[in-house]
Amino acid sequence: MSLLAVKPRHETRIRILDAAEALFMQHGFEATSMRLLTSTAGVNLAAVNYHFGSKDALIEALFRRRLDPMNAERVAALDQLEREAAGAPLAPERVIRAFVRPGLRMIEDAAGGGRNFIRLLGRTYTEPAAPIRALIGQLYAPTMERFKQAFVKSLPELPRDELVWRMHFMFGTLSYTLAATDTVQLIAGCKPEDRYDARLLEDRLAAFLTAGLCAPLPQRRDVKIAA
């Protein structure tokens, strides 16, 4: 049968991708050697080059595997919201949740590699390597444009450049929250068990981000903090 013939053909690929997610998350791209990666995945050293071509191509495949469905989910949620609203403006918080939720939901997927990936992704926005950032940007661009339009509709009175900055801030907050797994402890000893309860976290993020997005326009610089 051709099914059985195809399946083991992709088995090795998946083992590599899963191991790469975990190791890249833990050590970063450069610090993860092919030898550690392939031995962790239980495959031959040459397997990565055979199946993906190079280490860089593996990284690209890794992001595409998770990012495309996640952004599709975001856009689908937004489409659904707008369909239900039937032309009426959406509350900003609902748009925010449509963007935040697919990312946070992946964190609950501890068994699958979703949790690993989402933390890796959060790290990658500030990745020094230019080609990786470019890839991420390219994969995100359409989704960003879509949500920007949605926010413009939800907050027609907000100046466009202010919206862009606030989206930037929101994106940053989410990225950092997903990536900085242990920095919460820096600020205070909080119970680690609810640290990544996605529902609680979504509520907290949504409250914070909605308030920030809808904040009054910034005052021009006359706030003194010290003499």
Add this chain to the structure above:
Amino acid sequence: MSLLAVKPRHETRIRILDAAEALFMQHGFEATSMRLLTSTAGVNLAAVNYHFGSKDALIEALFRRRLDPMNAERVAALDQLEREAAGAPLAPERVIRAFVRPGLRMIEDAAGGGRNFIRLLGRTYTEPAAPIRALIGQLYAPTMERFKQAFVKSLPELPRDELVWRMHFMFGTLSYTLAATDTVQLIAGCKPEDRYDARLLEDRLAAFLTAGLCAPLPQRRDVKIAA
């Protein structure tokens, strides 16, 4: 003279630190080789190991050089605010600005390495390498505790764990904003010239963060985004 004798002794150290800031920012720690680093600094290959001991020790020295004064500035601004207030509660925005301003001001220091450092720092909060994160956490801990106390006084009605999370979000927003130099363009074509006008940026950040910090407590999860 002993002054002239000491000065050239540290000249090479400074050249190395400055070059390291620029290169680590551009390529990351691992991707910056000692050979590129020393040749950029115009010093001998062995100079780093001679003056700092190792590449890791250089990284630590690099962070200490900038981070200690910056956090001291933050705490000093906060002290000054509280002194002026004489016991009266501080407006949250002023506390936020006391924390944000020293970081943003460094961005205006394009001639010195401040701009390089601050972007490097933003990246480092999500650095995979554990010892580097540990170092940063250690250097930040006292400042964080200090500002936490200040926020508790400013917002006595905000539950403690909620405050911790919101500080986490705020810290993330700032870090990401400082680090992600080119991601703003991802969201929209904004004029690059005002992208890092520190005053404009502080006003925007202060408005966003203050609203987020003072947001109403999160609703418990009954917000529907899609069917």
Add this chain to the structure above:
DNA sequence: CTATCATTCAAACGTTCGTTTGATTCCATC
């Protein structure tokens, strides 16, 4: 059974890494 093709494997490729070495240069002090 044989031919075929994708896949796996051990081994080695050349390169680059961070670090070390031992001689050399520099300069304040005696």
Add this chain to the structure above:
DNA sequence: GATGGAATCAAACGAACGTTTGAATGATAG
């Protein structure tokens, strides 16, 4: 001018890197 310790230098160290190679393996189709 001679001395001594700090600083610099060219050169080499062993180790680890990503990648390539060519033979061995396994299942499929004729």
